[in-house]
Amino acid sequence: xxxxxxxxxxxxxxxxxxxxxxxxxxxxxxxxxxxxxxxxxxxxxxxxxxxxxxxxxxxxxxxxxxxxxxxxxxxxxxxxxxxxxxxxxxxxxxxxxxxxxxxxxxxxxxxxxxxxxxxxxxxxxxxxxxxxxxxxxxxxxxxxxxxxxxxxxxxxxxxxxxxxxxxxxxxxxxxxxxxxxxxxxxxxxxxxxxxxxxxxxxxxxxxxxxxxxxxxxxxxxxxxxxxxxxxxxxxxxxxxxxxxxxxxxxxxxxxxxxxxxxxxxxxxxxxxxxxxxxxxxxxxxxxxxxxxxxxxxxxxxxxxxxxxxxxxxxxxxxxxxxxxxxxxxxxxxxxxxxxxxxxxxxxxxxxx
Amino acid sequence: xxxxxxxxxxxxxxxxxxxxxxxxxxxxxxxxxxxxxxxxxxxxxxxxxxxxxxxxxxxxxxxxxxxxxxxxxxxxxxxxxxxxxxxxxxxxxxxxxxxxxxxxxxxxxxxxxxxxxxxxxxxxxxxxxxxxxxxxxxxxxxxxxxxxxxxxxxxxxxxxxxxxxxxxxxxxxxxxxxxxxxxxxxxxxxxxxxxxxxxxxxxxxxxxxxxxxxxxxxxxxxxxxxxxxxxxxxxxxxxxxxxxxxxxxxxxxxxxxxxxxxxxxxxxxxxxxxxxxxxxxxxxxxxxxxxxxxxxxxxxxxxx
Numbered sequence: 001x002x003x004x005x006x007x008x009x010x011x012x013x014x015x016x017x018x019x020x021x022x023x024x025x026x027x028x029x030x031x032x033x034x035x036x037x038x039x040x041x042x043x044x045x046x047x048x049x050x051x052x053x054x055x056x057x058x059x060x061x062x063x064x065x066x067x068x069x070x071x072x073x074x075x076x077x078x079x080x081x082x083x084x085x086x087x088x089x090x091x092x093x094x095x096x097x098x099x100x101x102x103x104x105x106x107x108x109x110x111x112x113x114x115x116x117x118x119x120x121x122x123x124x125x126x127x128x129x130x131x132x133x134x135x136x137x138x139x140x141x142x143x144x145x146x147x148x149x150x151x152x153x154x155x156x157x158x159x160x161x162x163x164x165x166x167x168x169x170x171x172x173x174x175x176x177x178x179x180x181x182x183x184x185x186x187x188x189x190x191x192x193x194x195x196x197x198x199x200x201x202x203x204x205x206x207x208x209x210x211x212x213x214x215x216x217x218x219x220x221x222x223x224x225x226x227x228x229x230x231x232x233x234x235x236x237x238x239x240x241x242x243x244x245x246x247x248x249x250x251x252x253x254x255x256x257x258x259x260x261x262x263x264x265x266x267x268x269x270x271x272x273x274x275x276x277x278x279x280x281x282x283x284x285x286x287x288x289x290x291x292x293x294x295x296x297x298x299x300x301x302x303x304x305x306x307x308x309x310x311x312x313x314x315x316x317x318x319x320x321x322x323x324x325x326x327x328x329x330x331x332x333x334x335x336x337x338x339x340x341x342x343x344x345x346x347x348x349x350x351x352x
Numbered sequence: 353x354x355x356x357x358x359x360x361x362x363x364x365x366x367x368x369x370x371x372x373x374x375x376x377x378x379x380x381x382x383x384x385x386x387x388x389x390x391x392x393x394x395x396x397x398x399x400x401x402x403x404x405x406x407x408x409x410x411x412x413x414x415x416x417x418x419x420x421x422x423x424x425x426x427x428x429x430x431x432x433x434x435x436x437x438x439x440x441x442x443x444x445x446x447x448x449x450x451x452x453x454x455x456x457x458x459x460x461x462x463x464x465x466x467x468x469x470x471x472x473x474x475x476x477x478x479x480x481x482x483x484x485x486x487x488x489x490x491x492x493x494x495x496x497x498x499x500x501x502x503x504x505x506x507x508x509x510x511x512x513x514x515x516x517x518x519x520x521x522x523x524x525x526x527x528x529x530x531x532x533x534x535x536x537x538x539x540x541x542x543x544x545x546x547x548x549x550x551x552x553x554x555x556x557x558x559x560x561x562x563x564x565x566x567x568x569x570x571x572x573x574x575x576x577x578x579x580x581x582x583x584x585x586x587x588x589x590x591x592x593x594x595x596x597x598x599x600x601x602x603x604x605x606x607x608x609x610x611x612x613x614x615x616x617x618x619x620x621x622x623x624x625x626x627x628x629x630x631x632x633x634x635x636x637x638x639x640x641x642x643x644x645x646x647x648x649x650x651x652x653x654x655x656x
Contacts, residue, residue, distance in 0.1 A: 003447065003448045004437060004440070004448060011439075172433075173435050174404060174435075175399075175404060175429065176436070176437075178402075178403070179402055179427070180452045181421050181422050181424040181452070186421070351404065351406060352399055
C-alpha cells in the first residue's frame with residue numbers, strides 16, 4: 001500500500017467519520033426533542049380517511065385503548081355510522097401495526113402493495129369494503145437498498161476528495177514519489193488501491209451510521225433483499241467510475257487540479273439539466289441538448305439509476321430508462337477500468 | 353560500489369537543449385562535484401539520471417546496467433528544492449522511507465535530525481527552507497545507500513549546518529559511497545570533491561581531478577610596453593588557454609608549463625611577469641564566464 005496515499009485516505013475517512021458522527025448527534029438530539037411528539041394526535045391529523053380528514057372523523061368516533069398481554073397498546077377508533085374502524089397496535093420502539101377498514105372506500109381505491117424502507121402498506125378490497133394495513137419498524141423486514149443508495153452519494157463525495165492522487169504527486173513531490181524501488185505502474189496501482197479501499201470504507205461507514213441513526217428511532221429488522229446486491233454493485237462501481245473520471249482528468253496536471261474536482265459535480269448536474277431541460281424545439285435548442293447528452297455519456301452519473309428499487313421512482317420513469325440495471329453496472333465497471341487505465345497511462349508520461 | 357557512466361545524454365524541451373551531449377564517468381567511491389551556473393543543466397542531468405525526466409538521447413548506466421526500480425535501493429537523492437509533503441510530519445516522512453527502503457535506518461535518521469535540531473513531530477509546512485533541506489539530507493544519509501546524488505544539499509542551511517553536511521559527505525565517502533553533488537558553494541566542492549565537472553548551457557566544458565586542475569592551471573601576467581605591443585605568438589601557443597588584455601596588462605590562462613610561458617612572456621618584452629595560482633572558484637569562473645572571470649581575478653589580485 002502506498003503509505004502517503006494511505007495517510008491521505010485516513011485523513012479523509014477521519015473527516016467523513018466526524019461529519020457522520022455530527023449527523024447522528026443531530027438525529028439523536030432531534031429524536032428526544034423536536035421529533036418526540038404524539039404520533040396519534042398530531043401526525044394523523046392531516047390524514048384523509050375516505051372523504052374526510054382524520055380530525056373530522058375522530059370528532060364523531062369512539063376511541064378505546066387497551067394494553068395487550070405482550071405490552072402492545074391497542075387503540076381502536078370506531079365510527080359505525082361512517083363505517084370506518086381504525087386499529088393501531090403500538091409496540092413502541094418495536095414498531096406499529098395500523099389497520100383501516102372502510103365500508104365505503106374512496107372511489108379510486110384499488111389493491112395496493114407498497115414497500116418503502118421499513119414501511120409496508122397494503123390495501124385489499126373486500127366484499128364489504130376495503131382494508132388498508134400499514135406496518136412499520138421491526139414488524140417489517142427492511143432491506144438495505146436505501147442505505148446503499150445514500151452511501152453511494154457519500155462514497156462519491158469521498159471519491160471527489162481523493163480524485164486527484166497523481167496530480168497531488170505532480171505538484172512538486174515526484175522526486176519523492178518516483179525515486180523508490182517500485183515501478184511507476186506499481187506505484188500508481190498502490191495509490192489507486194489505497195483510494196479504492198478508502199471509498200469502500202466510506203461506503204461501509206455510511207451504511208453503519210445510517211443503521212445507527214435508524215436504531216435511534218426504532219428497532220431495525222434488516223434483511224438482505226433481492227435487489228441489494230445490484231444496488232451495492234452499482235453504487236460502488238459508480239463511485240469507482242467517478243473517481244476514475246476525476247483521476248484521468250487530472251493525472252497530468254501539476255497545479256489547479258482542485259478546480260477540476262470542484263467543477264465536476266456542477267458539470268455533471270448541469271449536463272443532466274441541459275439534456276432534459278425544456279429548451280424548446282429550435283435548432284439551437286436541439287443542438288445544445290444533443291451536445292449535453294453526448295458529453296453526459298462520459299459521466300458515470302448518467303448510469304447511476306436506483307429507480308429499480310421498490311418504492312423509488314415511478315413506473316413510468318423506470319420504463320423510460322434506456323438501460324437495465326445490469327447494463328448500467330457493466331458500463332460503470334468498464335468506465336472505472338478504462339478511466340483508471342488511462343489515468344495511469346497519462347501519469348507515466350509526466351516528468352518531474 | 354558503483355560506477356556511474358553517463359553517455360551522450362541529451363534532454364530537450366522543444367528547441368531548447370537543457371542537457372546537450374553530456375558524457376561523464378563517475379568512478380565508484382568518488383566524491384564528484386558537478387558545477388555550473390544557474391540553468392546550466394545540473395538538475396536536469398540529475399533528473400535524467402534518475403528517470404524522473406526522460407532523456408531525449410543517451411544512456412545512464414549504473415555498474416554497466418540501466419536504471420531499474422530496484423536500483424533505487426542503492427541510490428539516495430536529495431533534490432534541489434523541498435519536495436516534502438507539507439501536510440505530513442517529519443516523522444511520517446521518516447516512516448515513509450522506512451517502508452520504502454529495506455536498508456533505511458530510522459535510528460540514524462533520528463540522530464541526524466536531532467543533530468540538525470529538527471523535531472520529528474513538526475509538520476513540513478512549519479519548517480524553514482533550510483530545515484526542509486536538512487530533513488531531506490538526514491533521510492538520504494540514513495538510507496545507507498551506495499550512491500548519493502545531492503542537488504544543492506546545503507541550500508538554505510546556516511554555515512554550521514553546511515559544515516555538518518560537508519562532514520557527512522566526507523564520512524560517507526570514507527565508507528566507500530559514490531557521491532555526486534552540485535553546489536553553488538564552490539569552496540565546499542573544493543573541500544569535499546575529488547573530481548569535478550563544469551557544465552554550461554547543457555554542455556560539459558571542463559572535467560578533471562580538482563588537484564590536477566589546480567596544479568595545471570595558472571595565470572601568467574605581465575605589463576607590456578604599450579597596449580598594442582605584440583605577444584610574439586603567445587596567443588596561439590597551445591599551452592595558453594586564454595589571453596586577456598587590459599590596457600598594458602596582459603593575463604594568460606595557462607593549462608600547463610607556466611614557467612616556460614612566463615619566460616616567453618618576459619622574452620616578448622613584458623615586465624613584472626609573475627605566476628598566479630588559481631583556486632577552484634577561479635577555474636570555474638574562467639570556464640563558464642571568461643571575461644567576467646578575468647575581471648574578478650584582476651580585481652581580487654589588485655585588492656591583495
